[in-house]
Each structure stands twice: as C-alpha cells, then as structure tokens.
Amino acid sequence: MEVNLTGIKPYGDTLDDGAVQLSFTLPIDYSDEAVEAARLLVQKMGFDNPKVVFSRDIGRGFSYFIVYGKAKESIDVTKVKVQKLKVNVMDKGEIEAFIKKDFGRNLNVVGACIESDAHTVGIDAIMNMKGYNGHKGLESYKGINAYNLGSQVSCEELAAKIIELKADAVLVSQVVTQKDIHIANLTKLVEILEAEGIRDRVLLVVGGPRIDNKFAQELGYDAGFGPGTYAEDVASYLVQELKRREREVIQE
Ligand code: B12
Structure with missing residues (x-):
C-alpha cells in the first residue's frame, strides 16, 4: 500500500x-x-x-x-507545520541528577487549576506523589518542592503564593473551555503577574486537554502541554529552560 x-x-x-x-x-x-x-x-x-x-x-x-x-x-x-516545544525528555532519575548538579538547590514549583475550573485530576496527575499511569508526580522528585494548591484557586491567591514561596515555576491547569472561559482565566493570570511585576521572574506553564504549545504562547505563557503529558515531560522542560535562563543572565 x-x-x-x-x-x-x-x-x-x-x-x-x-x-x-x-x-x-x-x-x-x-x-x-x-x-x-x-x-x-x-x-x-x-x-x-x-x-x-x-x-x-x-x-x-x-x-x-x-x-x-x-x-x-x-x-x-508534507506541508503541515506544528509549533512544538523543543525539550529533551529525561527520566525521573536524570532530572533529579540534573537538579543536583546544575542548581545545587531545590526548585519551587507551584501548581493550581485556576478560577472557576474544578477539575483536579490533570494537575494531580502531574504534581501528586502517585502521578499518572505509572509515572510518578513532581512531589516524588528529589530536588523539587511541589506545592499543589488544588482547583478553583483564584488568580490573586495563586499570585500571592508565587510571591510567598519564591516560585521558580508555575503550573496552571485548565480543563473547561466552554465559552472560552479558559482564555479569560489564563489571560487574567498573566495580567495579574504583570501588574505584580513578577511575570518575568517565573516560568509560566499551562496544561490541559485542549492546550497546545502554540496556543499557550499566544496567551503569554512560556509553554503549553496537552493530553497524555507526564510529570517527566514538564519537569524536563522546567529544568532545561530554567538553566538556559540562568546562563543567559550570567552572560549579560
Ligand atoms: C472527572 C470529570 C469531572 C469531575 C471532576 C472531578 C475532579 N476532582 O477533577 C466533575 C464531576 C466535578 C466535573 C465537573 C464538571 N465538568 Co467535567 N469532566 C470530567 C471528565 C469525565 C474527566 C476529566 C479527567 O479527570 N481527565 C483525566 C485527566 C488525567 O486528564 P486531563 O485533565 O486532560 O489531564 C492531562 C493533560 O491534559 C495534562 N494536564 C492537565 N492539566 C495540566 C497542567 C499542567 C501544568 C500540565 C503540564 C499538564 C496538564 O496532563 C494530564 C495528564 O496527562 C471529563 C471528560 C473526559 N473524559 O475527559 C469531563 C469534562 C472535562 N467536564 C466537562 C464539563 C462541562 C464539566 C462541568 C461544567 C459540568 C457541569 N455542567 O456541571 C463541571 C465543571 C465544574 C467546574 N466548575 O469546573 C466537559 C468540558 C467541556 C469543555 N470543553 O469545556 C468534559 C470534557 C465532559 C464533556 N464531554 O462535556 N467533571
């Protein structure tokens, strides 16, 4: 054929x-x-x-x-183009070794499903100890302090936690897309972080069943992850991108 x-x-x-x-x-x-x-x-x-x-x-x-x-x-x-996230996906052990060697400190990661959205399973799959489909979540990673705030967390509350915990990265989950509510919620968070002057200090990531990297970047996020994501996909991105940014600052 x-x-x-x-x-x-x-x-x-x-x-x-x-x-x-x-x-x-x-x-x-x-x-x-x-x-x-x-x-x-x-x-x-x-x-x-x-x-x-x-x-x-x-x-x-x-x-x-x-x-x-x-x-x-x-x-x-042959003419179809997809804006993919360039990341070398490592396993849990490699990520933990990367953090130990390249950062020498724990990374603070704060996550939440924001505003009206009550779906917790997605963010839990990424952050909770147990993880998803046999892939352990960020809570189980040595070198990551994972703070899962749960669902229906207001953008204001999340921003306050980011400041309090001096977060390196923020993981936002959005599942409901009815009447484009996810766009309103995600945009609101970016606006609050900008108003607080902390948008550039954190790596801002969003995930959900109807999220992709292109869409996330259009909304002002650093990266987006869709269905089938595991903790190691996002953790690999976090450590590599945080390191790249650290190097950029040193070179300036
Ligand atoms: C369970 C469920 C519920 C439960 C949620 C319980 C809970 N504690 O989470 C309950 C019953 C409460 C519920 C309520 C509602 N739900 Co509901 N729900 C579902 C259902 C059946 C499963 C969702 C799920 O758990 N998936 C499993 C997880 C693992 O998948 P996931 O979320 O996609 O997560 C993965 C990735 O997307 C990604 N990911 C997700 N978040 C993040 C974040 C980051 C940072 C990263 C990196 C990755 C990432 O990684 C995860 C693992 O791979 C879906 C239908 C379906 N089969 O998907 C409907 C569904 C999501 N629900 C829907 C709706 C409409 C509702 C309600 C509005 C219904 C109503 N009219 O009341 C309410 C909303 C309540 C609210 N305020 O949010 C719709 C959404 C439609 C849409 N496009 O908007 C769906 C699709 C059902 C449908 N076909 O209509 N729901």
Missing part, C-alpha cells in the same frame, strides 16, 4: 475512500424527520453518501446520531 503524503484522505475500508464517522446531538425530539435531518446536515457539510448508522432518543428535545460519510478533501501532510 503506497500512501501519497501530499494528498492523504481518511481511511475506512480501502485507501483513499475518505470514510469518516461523525457523532452529534440535535436539539430536537427524536423522529424519522430528525434522522433524515441529521443525514441531510452531513451532506450539507460536504460529505458524500451520508448514512445514519445509529440514532437514539436521548431525552425530551434531544436526539443523538452517528453518521458515516465520505470526505472529498485531502491534505498535503
């Missing part, structure tokens, strides 16, 4: 058949008309040969659909 990287299409049964599966809810009662409306909607989206393969009444005023269709479009993967 030879794949043409300059024009790839979704793969279903055979190469280049363009087969996709869409699932969505319509805010109408379930009926034959609702099913046909779902099919026509997918056709209007530009998919060929739409077929409703599953549909269900999911309560008064709502119906749910899974529709198969064929995409007409293709994409040239």
Whole structure:
C-alpha cells in the first residue's frame, strides 16, 4: 500500500475512500424527520453518501446520531507545520541528577487549576506523589518542592503564593473551555503577574486537554502541554529552560 503524503484522505475500508464517522446531538425530539435531518446536515457539510448508522432518543428535545460519510478533501501532510516545544525528555532519575548538579538547590514549583475550573485530576496527575499511569508526580522528585494548591484557586491567591514561596515555576491547569472561559482565566493570570511585576521572574506553564504549545504562547505563557503529558515531560522542560535562563543572565 503506497500512501501519497501530499494528498492523504481518511481511511475506512480501502485507501483513499475518505470514510469518516461523525457523532452529534440535535436539539430536537427524536423522529424519522430528525434522522433524515441529521443525514441531510452531513451532506450539507460536504460529505458524500451520508448514512445514519445509529440514532437514539436521548431525552425530551434531544436526539443523538452517528453518521458515516465520505470526505472529498485531502491534505498535503508534507506541508503541515506544528509549533512544538523543543525539550529533551529525561527520566525521573536524570532530572533529579540534573537538579543536583546544575542548581545545587531545590526548585519551587507551584501548581493550581485556576478560577472557576474544578477539575483536579490533570494537575494531580502531574504534581501528586502517585502521578499518572505509572509515572510518578513532581512531589516524588528529589530536588523539587511541589506545592499543589488544588482547583478553583483564584488568580490573586495563586499570585500571592508565587510571591510567598519564591516560585521558580508555575503550573496552571485548565480543563473547561466552554465559552472560552479558559482564555479569560489564563489571560487574567498573566495580567495579574504583570501588574505584580513578577511575570518575568517565573516560568509560566499551562496544561490541559485542549492546550497546545502554540496556543499557550499566544496567551503569554512560556509553554503549553496537552493530553497524555507526564510529570517527566514538564519537569524536563522546567529544568532545561530554567538553566538556559540562568546562563543567559550570567552572560549579560
Ligand atoms: C472527572 C470529570 C469531572 C469531575 C471532576 C472531578 C475532579 N476532582 O477533577 C466533575 C464531576 C466535578 C466535573 C465537573 C464538571 N465538568 Co467535567 N469532566 C470530567 C471528565 C469525565 C474527566 C476529566 C479527567 O479527570 N481527565 C483525566 C485527566 C488525567 O486528564 P486531563 O485533565 O486532560 O489531564 C492531562 C493533560 O491534559 C495534562 N494536564 C492537565 N492539566 C495540566 C497542567 C499542567 C501544568 C500540565 C503540564 C499538564 C496538564 O496532563 C494530564 C495528564 O496527562 C471529563 C471528560 C473526559 N473524559 O475527559 C469531563 C469534562 C472535562 N467536564 C466537562 C464539563 C462541562 C464539566 C462541568 C461544567 C459540568 C457541569 N455542567 O456541571 C463541571 C465543571 C465544574 C467546574 N466548575 O469546573 C466537559 C468540558 C467541556 C469543555 N470543553 O469545556 C468534559 C470534557 C465532559 C464533556 N464531554 O462535556 N467533571
């Protein structure tokens, strides 16, 4: 099977058949008309040969659909560019050795899920002793003082902790993105840190299921981490970037 990287299409049964599966809810009662409306909607989206393969009444005023269709479009993967974080990911032992050798002191890392967001699992996965999926969290790292403030922490409270603990790095988690609330929350934190005159003194990192590095930098953060991140990914970045900045200051 030879794949043409300059024009790839979704793969279903055979190469280049363009087969996709869409699932969505319509805010109408379930009926034959609702099913046909779902099919026509997918056709209007530009998919060929739409077929409703599953549909269900999911309560008064709502119906749910899974529709198969064929995409007409293709994409040239050779021209796709992603702004990735350049970091050499080390394991826990290597990171601990790096801190001991290159800093000779403990690093203070403060983390929180900010403002209205009550999701703790993401920040806990990175910071708590137990970690995530067999990867220990920052609390377990020799050389890192990890302060996990939990969720629904106001930006003001986080800023005060950053100052009190003389944080080297700040780890912010944002999970809810409804009505772009994460953008408002993340921007608010940057503005407060700037007003306090401490933005340039800390490494500011954000993570969450809908965060990537490009988006994080656009919002004024130093780096962004998405789904599947482990403590060693972010710890590797922290120690290497903090060291790079330290060297920069010495050279000036
Ligand atoms: C558990 C859960 C809850 C629990 C949270 C319990 C808790 N203590 O955290 C409860 C029931 C409280 C809850 C509430 C709500 N939830 Co909720 N919840 C979930 C659920 C099922 C799992 C989230 C989770 O724990 N994932 C596991 C962790 C490990 O993954 P993660 O967060 O992505 O973290 C990883 C990375 O993103 C990254 N990461 C995350 N943070 C950070 C930070 C840093 C610094 C770094 C480096 C990396 C990093 O590393 C982590 C490990 O790899 C998701 C759906 C889903 N399946 O994802 C919905 C979901 C997140 N919830 C959702 C919603 C809408 C809500 C509510 C608004 C519902 C409501 N109407 O009340 C409320 C919000 C409450 C609030 N004020 O925030 C939506 C969000 C939609 C959106 N795009 O905004 C989701 C996606 C469900 C859905 N499909 O609608 N929720």
